[in-house]
Amino acid sequence: MTTDAIQVPADAAARHAERTRRVADAIALKETDRVPVIYHTQFWHARQAGMNYRRAMYDYQALMDSCREVVLALEPDMYASPLRPAFGPCLDALGFKQLEWPGHGTRDDAMFQYLDREYMKPEEYKEFLFDPSGFFLSKYLPRVGTAFEGLDKLPSLPTLYYGRIFAVLPRFCDPAVTRAFERLRRAGEEGERLGACMSSFAEEMDRLGFPQSQGVMASSPYDYLGDHFRGSKGILLDMYRRKDELLAALDKVTTILLEHTVAAGSRHPCKLVYIPIHWAMDSFMSLEQFKTFFWPPFRRLLLGMIEAGLTPVCFWESVCTTRLETIADIPPAKAIYWFEGTDLARAKEVLRGIACVRGNVPPSVLISGTPEDVDACCRRLIETAGKGGGLILDGACGIPDEAKPANVKAMFASVRKYAA
Amino acid sequence: MDALADMREEEAVALARSMLDAGDDPSRVLEICREAMDVVGKRFEKQEYFLPELVLAGEMLETIGAMAKPLLQQASGGESKKLGRVLIGTVHGDLHDIGKNIVTFMLDINGYEVRDIGIDVPVTKFVEEIRDFKPLVVGLSGFLTLAFDSMKETVQAIEHAGLRNGMKIMIGGGQVDEAVRTYTGADAFGSNAVAAVGLCRQWIPAQAA
Incomplete structure (x- = not known):
């Protein structure tokens, strides 16, 4: 299907404004004409179009075509860009090592997966804290992507001053350095191609009347360090063995993440910032540990984003019931809290007047249930968590790729059937 | 046992080291570790402990085990009977x-x-x-x-x-x-x-x- 072949409805602009307003009102905790619903998935549309994961991660056009078709049929209030997980060509260009994906560790019909490893050694905290950029160039980046190998041959950047600059100039033509820059140039071009597709798809969907549900992404400081640097085992041990260094690193990372998120988020037309949260769940750490390590830096990040006019969309993975009272400590009506496994009615009770809740039709129902099961589940969510406004309906983790089409249709139909 | 169960890693390892250096039976040291792990498991069940404590307890057990096992005499008995x-x-x-x-x-x-x-x-x-x-x-x-x-x-x-x-x-x-x-x-x-x-x-x- 080509873009030109699609008829733009006469009322598309009005529908776009109406959908945007409906979600904005839900975030503002106002009552809406109906509960808004968002289409968020990894590759459900691609699977419906018969693509395997390998093609879905590499074929930008096919992915956009399949997503457009689904969005036009389901008519959500917002959708998440289908190109978010289409990073196969960029991963290839970078020689990325933190994921396995089709053709690179997983089968063609299997999803990409993160490799939980130690990418920063415990004794490297000091180096990271003293000069994060230097640590990235000399240690971290070459560990996570082969294209970065060679950057460790660069001189220490703060030593480039006055006459010293001339002394270290030859380092910039070191074959390892020029090879790295050449590979990164090619990776950059691929990134540009992906970015251009994202922008043009968003503009096209805007014309068709559908706004995006998220702009840039961010990470909680604890997840950033745990997922991408220390690994799960490493950061759990650091909570005992290197508490002060971990707290100092979390503080530093918060500043870095905040500056980046505000700068990138301000440039993006969509002001909703998606933040998947992996380590907040009840079963991972005690409430006291959560209040020491996780929440204070994350709250600072959220407050900074809100102050800059951005709307955090926090995806609280798994069950976070014991965290609800703590995470209620943010300015009212400025964020979406999307809960995967937390009881949404209970969350709404605690967060009433504080945050819009989102979720949470279980994947088990969408995959193995019937349309009647889905309908009943959505009705319950709408009539309990939707009462008084401030609910966005969604799957617990979006639409799982394995969900039955009739079940997905039932979920999107439910907001038009039931009133909060 | 308390040092291990209470997550005092340095103390637990030092105590085990001093017991072994003093010629205590290594199987006795390992038995104390097993008792401590039992306490850790119970605290986890009661949600007093979470993943950081399980991971750290596992590390302590591994460190002490590596010190004690080479000293184990063949005659000092086998593994305790497993449940299934x-x-x-x-x-x-x-x-x-x-x-x-x-x-x-x-x-x-x-x-x-x-x-x-x-x-x-x-x-x-x-x-x-x-x-x-x-x-x-x-x-x-x-x-x-x-x-x-x-x-x-x-x-x-x-x-x-x-x-x-x-x-x-x-x-x-x-x-x-x-x-x-x-x-x-x-x-x-x-x-x-x-x-x-x-x-x-x-x-x-x-x-x-």
């Missing part, structure tokens, strides 16, 4: 192992003989390992939604191989719930490691081992 065999693995297509590792750890400190066959385990490997290990319980772990189908296929393959009789299958991880249990045909699901231990206690009476 449990085979566990993450189903094919899924590489996640945090949940599986916690369940393995908790079953181990609760006295079960656990064989962990890793992640992304093909159906055929489950069947082969069951034939070889002859477990009373099989645990299928998975975090991703694709694991629902992998679990179903694994349960079916175990049945087709004629291995289901006299054996129980439990599933867990991520978004697993009763609907997934029905879908996969497993005997039960567990939301966490404590639930997995509870299922094994229910299915493997102490005298059966």
